[in-house]
Amino acid sequence: MRNKKDYYEVLGLSRDCNLTDIKREYRNLARKYHPDVNNGDPKAEEKFKEISEAYAVLSNEEKRRQYDQYGFSRSLFEDFDFGSVFSEFGFGDIFDRFFGAGFGSTFSTRQRSGRRERGSDIGVETKISFKESAYGVKKEIEYNADDVCEVCKGKGSTADGGIITCSECSGTGKVRTVRQTLIGNIITTSTCRDCGGTGKIIKDPCEKCRGKGYHRRKKKVKLDIPAGVHDGDSLRVSGKGNSLGKDSINGDLFVTIRVMSYPGFKRDGNDVLSNIEISFAQAALGCRLEVETLDGKEEINIKPGTQPKEKIILKSRGIVELNGYRRGDHIINIDVKIPTKLTKEEIMLLKKYADGREEAAGNGSHGVFSNIKNVFKK
Ligand SMILES: [Zn+2]
Ligand SMILES: [Zn+2]
Incomplete structure (x- = not known):
């Protein structure tokens, strides 16, 4: 179990506090550290998780008794109903956002919005000769990938006034909604649906990319295929996959090597x-x-x-x-x-050779098969 702070300390309470004290302190601290009043600050988020965990344990009579007696133990987190803590205070959405399937020694945090999007990976094949696989080879390959539009430079429009500020979010890319909860008003920010979070609306889209800011085109990449590569090996070229526009991270390119056979060589x-x-x-x-x-x-x-x-x-x-x-x-x-046909002269030479070595050679028949044929002829 990772290092944890004492739950009473976390909530700033003494060990003899009662349930009312626990609720009061949690409410005060939750108001202070709620992620939505801290603009998603990761430190506040961490603190919010910490106090919520402390609250979940200390507000449950059975869990508190366990904790007082044994401190942090695995059993403390068995059938731990964290969701009910949040719903008690009206933070149901926080539960979904913070925690995955299990609660306990590990918190899983969902990816927060505002991350850069990543384009998909691309897989291609390239053929090399047997000798190239033995020595390694430098090779340029061509493939198709989505890349930032060269016409509009990824902006989505080339016209003057072709891009306007989104009126729904005033260009921030985010919309705020206010909700009533037990700890007061909670302001939630979410991605603006009108502009998809870009803060901009494209009025006059670029003809090349239709306003997307990227389009499919031919690309080339130089590969340094190492010596000793096997048929079916895959090389990963980082950042050479698809793009989702100028603010995205490119996917990767995976090149599967096909080694052609060479007659007579294995x-x-x-x-x-x-x-x-x-x-x-x-x-x-x-x-x-x-x-x-x-x-x-x-x-x-x-x-x-x-x-x-x-x-x-x-x-x-x-x-x-x-x-x-x-x-x-x-x-x-x-x-x-061994030769299957011999000239008369060769037969003589070989017989002479066999005689010299006292080997009984030269009186063989044409083998079992021809003998069988003879039997059936009768
Ligand atoms: Zn364009
Ligand atoms: Zn917007």
Whole structure:
């Protein structure tokens, strides 16, 4: 529970005060700190909450007894009927304005009017190549967004006398209403409906934005897409979303990165995977081969006696880790291809090779499948 001041102190009362004293002091203090007589001053608002809470506890016999005995405790705020305190004094609207669902250790304050409006966020996609995702890339993208009108500079009109002061609120953007309550007259201010709080009425609206002060148009933004970015990652560009006019805060732009595939390359973490095919002679005898890497063509060495599924690892030739500098590896998987067709000469050479190693080779049939076919022919 956060630090709280003693409830009796808050109301300026001694511990032996009675209910009449409590009501009297609360009424006096409420009159002084009511937010509507303090122009929404946050300090007064805080004070008003404090005294109201103290009053709510001390005016309830059961709660007061609990408080006297145990001080601040969680149970003090269980089934706490704060609304009835306000309605008792005619502040029903204050309750709605100040407090959310729960009352107790946390007060939730609703957003006060007069805040700057914020435009909505925009989501777009941009495509980059596999290599660009590995190294990072600077890219300019185009998109559509609501922006402050360049014709009227967001004012809503360009004509002389095109904008007049709102007569309903005399240009203040607020209207005041006086209400009777138990603590006297309460003056409430609310946003003027005629002008929407701007204090101005547009008589001759700008043709470009129709008086709104903003309109949709093409925009460009330069993106610095980091190395190591993944397909589907989203970059947030603060303040590049929609505007609601010159006095608003812009929304944000979210750019989803689409990484295009590159034939033969796959990504695994920060490693790049690719395959090469070599013949069984190349595998047995070894060879040098040119392969493609992120950095271009490169000659690699296949050592004699290379086995199928063996891997060659090109260290630090993969993708740069996102927000880092280390590079993954490029892993080349080796496929050994056995020829399916041989010339007579090749067959002879291979038989000679097999004989030399005392391997029984060269008397195989065409496999199980052709044998089965033969069976069914009979
Ligand atoms: Zn305009
Ligand atoms: Zn007005």
